[in-house]
Amino acid sequence: MRVLVNEPHKLVKIDLVDRKILFMLAQNAHFSYSTISKHVKLSREAVKQRVVRLQKQKVILGFQAVIDVSQLDYSTYHIFAQLNNPTTIIEENFVKELTNDSSVNALLKYTGVFDFEISYMMKDINTLNEKLKELSSKDIKKYVVYTLLKTIVSKSYPKCMYDFSLEIKNVGSDGSFFSNFQKKKTPAKFDEIDYKLLTIIADDARINMVELARKLDVSVDTAIYRVKKLISAKVIMDFRPIINYAAFGYSVYCLFFKFRNFTKEKESAFNLYLKENENILWSANCLGDFNNISYLLAKNTFQFHDVLHEIRGKFHDILDSFDYLLSFAEYKYTYFPEGVRINRAMKYKNYDKK
Numbered sequence: 001m002r003v004l005v006n007e008p009h010k011l012v013k014i015d016l017v018d019r020k021i022l023f024m025l026a027q028n029a030h031f032s033y034s035t036i037s038k039h040v041k042l043s044r045e046a047v048k049q050r051v052v053r054l055q056k057q058k059v060i061l062g063f064q065a066v067i068d069v070s071q072l073d074y075s076t077y078h079i080f081a082q083l084n085n086p087t088t089i090i091e092e093n094f095v096k097e098l099t100n101d102s103s104v105n106a107l108l109k110y111t112g113v114f115d116f117e118i119s120y121m122m123k124d125i126n127t128l129n130e131k132l133k134e135l136s137s138k139d140i141k142k143y144v145v146y147t148l149l150k151t152i153v154s155k156s157y158p159k160c161m162y163d164f165s166l167e168i169k170n171v172g173s174d175g176s177f178f179s180n181f182q183k184k185k186t187p188a189k190f191d192e193i194d195y196k197l198l199t200i201i202a203d204d205a206r207i208n209m210v211e212l213a214r215k216l217d218v219s220v221d222t223a224i225y226r227v228k229k230l231i232s233a234k235v236i237m238d239f240r241p242i243i244n245y246a247a248f249g250y251s252v253y254c255l256f257f258k259f260r261n262f263t264k265e266k267e268s269a270f271n272l273y274l275k276e277n278e279n280i281l282w283s284a285n286c287l288g289d290f291n292n293i294s295y296l297l298a299k300n301t302f303q304f305h306d307v308l309h310e311i312r313g314k315f316h317d318i319l320d321s322f323d324y325l326l327s328f329a330e331y332k333y334t335y336f337p338e339g340v341r342i343n344r345a346m347k348y349k350n351y352d353k354k
Helices: 016-027 033-040 044-056 088-099 125-136 192-201 209-216 220-232 264-276 301-314 338-353
Strands: 060-067 075-083 104-111 116-122 140-154 236-243 251-259 280-287 292-298 319-333
Touching: 016 033, 016 044, 016 060, 016 236, 033 044, 044 060, 060 192, 075 088, 075 125, 088 104, 088 116, 088 319, 116 125, 116 338, 125 140, 140 264, 140 292, 192 209, 192 220, 192 338, 209 220, 220 236, 251 301, 264 280, 292 301, 301 319
Parallel strands: none
Antiparallel strands: 060 236, 075 116, 075 140, 104 116, 104 319, 140 280, 251 292, 251 319, 280 292
8 A cells, every 4th residue: 555655745734624535535535526525514616626736735646446466366475675785876776677667566665674665466476486586686685575465454544644533424326336345245257358447447546437438448337337346356445545644744664563372363353453543554464474564654753652562562462573664765556566467468368369
């Protein structure tokens, strides 16, 4: 998930209405302006103007579709790397190469024992092994690999950023697919049109269906049907805004947890805590030196200390060790990298030749 921008940003002050608009978009970035206006008690045009202003202020950096590539038989691997000699030129070349790598979906820079986090989306472990060989040839002192197993929490607007309650009701047929996200999973088969749709909507989650249909060269009804199918199959998990947390003075920490005596009951209790914690942005179980990786949003070092201290106190009986990094910059983040798109396009071309 997007966590921060890769450049300094001046702090932005927003009012209660703006925060409610962000809340609504975080629930579903495809909500119509009319739906949002009913919930924040403002006219449709006023809501639209505020969203545009938030984009101009770089509070909202865009809108993404959260895509679960595991449903398309891909796995996600996170590599944390420490450079041997992190000079400005070496870092710039490193960032340039990896942002241009079609299998990289995320690249973050840190302050701490590791300099970068690289997230690869790959078909199998053998492909990852080839990438790790490439990585080893670069000016890297050491790296560790984590295989993501299950996402526990994924938020774009955590409770620590607002202090109100807002019930979402009477959404109706506003084109947001809100009710479709509530339904149980329905298995489906996917074709070239589905992958083209994912390519478009991955980084343009508020695209209207007329424009989507035009880009797909299909009818509007077909475009709507395809989106519903991908949601029902749990390929599209969410539509969300890309919020620039740095614009509000927040920092993002990457936490690592290793457990002992980890029973199913204790695991459930830990997962529930993460889901209910107001500062946790994202968390996932993983294979590697640690069992869990989480992103924590904090206003200052005191807030970070308080949350981490609480976690250590509540789960001292299962917490074997922990570590953390401070996020410094984000150079790339997408839920549907070019590598997945290209491989699928080649697959369908090969089918056509047959």
